[in-house]
Amino acid sequence: MKAILSDAVDWYVRLHDSHVDAATRAAWQAWLGADPRHAAAWARLEQLQGQLGNAPGGAAQTLQSARRDRRQAVKALALLLGGGVVGWQGYRVSPWSADYATRIGERRQLTLADGTRLDLNTDSRVDIRYDAGQRLIHLRRGEILVETAKDPRPLSVRSGEGDILALGTRFSVRQDAGVSHVAVTAHAVQVRPRSSAQVVRIDSGYGLRFSADAVGPPLPVAPGALAWAQGMLVSIDWRLGDVVEALARYRPGYLGCAPQVAGLRLSGAFNLDDTDIALASLEDALPVRARRLTRYWVQLQPVEAG
Structure with missing residues (x-):
């Protein structure tokens, strides 16, 4: 698991580089979906990002220096993951913090x-x-x-x-x-x-x-394009693959769609504050089922015949 955590940290740093491109994001998605342990490691890293706070001076200084060097950033985040920082509460201290x-x-x-x-x-x-x-x-x-x-x-x-x-x-x-x-x-x-x-x-x-x-x-502007501000995703004759891609932005870990059902089309409004409810709505509306390996790895697949 330590090697997978190291890979997750490396991906995290690459994705937050100012020059990240679509190919890098696609490669990250492929890595994330290749193994449930990858999604679990990524979720742990997201937890660190969201809960890191009240860090001791040494950790904060390490993160500040990490902004200037990718290898140093990987080492800093790996150290924080290994040191149990995830349990701390407070303001997020991170190389990528913002106002x-x-x-x-x-x-x-x-x-x-x-x-x-x-x-x-x-x-x-x-x-x-x-x-x-x-x-x-x-x-x-x-x-x-x-x-x-x-x-x-x-x-x-x-x-x-x-x-x-x-x-x-x-x-x-x-x-x-x-x-x-x-x-x-x-x-x-x-x-x-x-x-x-x-x-x-x-x-x-x-x-x-x-x-x-x-x-x-x-x-x-497409109808419902700004419905996210009210916590809704509105689709009008969208491909299922596009709906799943949009929902994935609101859910940590991997949320994907099997190629066999990605082209199914539907219209609807989906709750962004609870993506599990949104997935249940998709299962009710279409011949698909959500396969869950962990909470952080979900893929919509065809309903098996018979």
């Missing part, structure tokens, strides 16, 4: 100093940088919903791919590997990719995805 953060499956609503309302989706991290001339929300990971308050200072959200300037508005931003997604439900925003002079306006009811050097075409 505000949520764990997997957690959502959080905040009111910032200027009155702006900020919703954080599952597994999200933001830093807030307000000064006399600007209001900046730095989305480091995950997804947020912003409802701006009146203030003479401009408000922007910065993702890994660029800046989104609010024009008196309500909008969401999601950070994926190398791509940001924006959806506007009131007024408008301006998108400015980091490595391009292009500036694109998005009006209410539309959204788009953009990279550091290119902006995709505006498309209508």
Whole structure:
């Protein structure tokens, strides 16, 4: 188990690198689903991430130095896992701590100093940088919903791919590997990719995805796209594989779907605060069953004939 924990720590550090790509995330998912012990080790690491607090000075200093070196980060996290840190309660001390953060499956609503309302989706991290001339929300990971308050200072959200300037508005931003997604439900925003002079306006009811050097075409916002803020996942004629992928963001460990049933289509609304209830709804609606090897390893599979 020690070797598996070491692998889990290595994956954790790789996934939190600022240059992580889709291929790395796919390889991690494959590793996670290959063995129930992998999912158990990952869950233990997630527990460390969520509960680490009141760390003694030596541990905190080790984590600070780990920010500069991947091998040092692996050693630091492995040491903390082995030292029983998981049982401590309090503020999370981590190389990837942020001003505000949520764990997997957690959502959080905040009111910032200027009155702006900020919703954080599952597994999200933001830093807030307000000064006399600007209001900046730095989305480091995950997804947020912003409802701006009146203030003479401009408000922007910065993702890994660029800046989104609010024009008196309500909008969401999601950070994926190398791509940001924006959806506007009131007024408008301006998108400015980091490595391009292009500036694109998005009006209410539309959204788009953009990279550091290119902006995709505006498309209508899908019905229920922001239902996560109310704790719901809304699907309209989705593939089962896509529904499971969306639910997996709210559940620690591995949640997958067998290829034989991934193409089944369905519409529905699913509870994000209790993914077990959502899985039971899928079993009721479709000829599938949830195979559970552990609490942290679940796969939807075809119902066996007979």
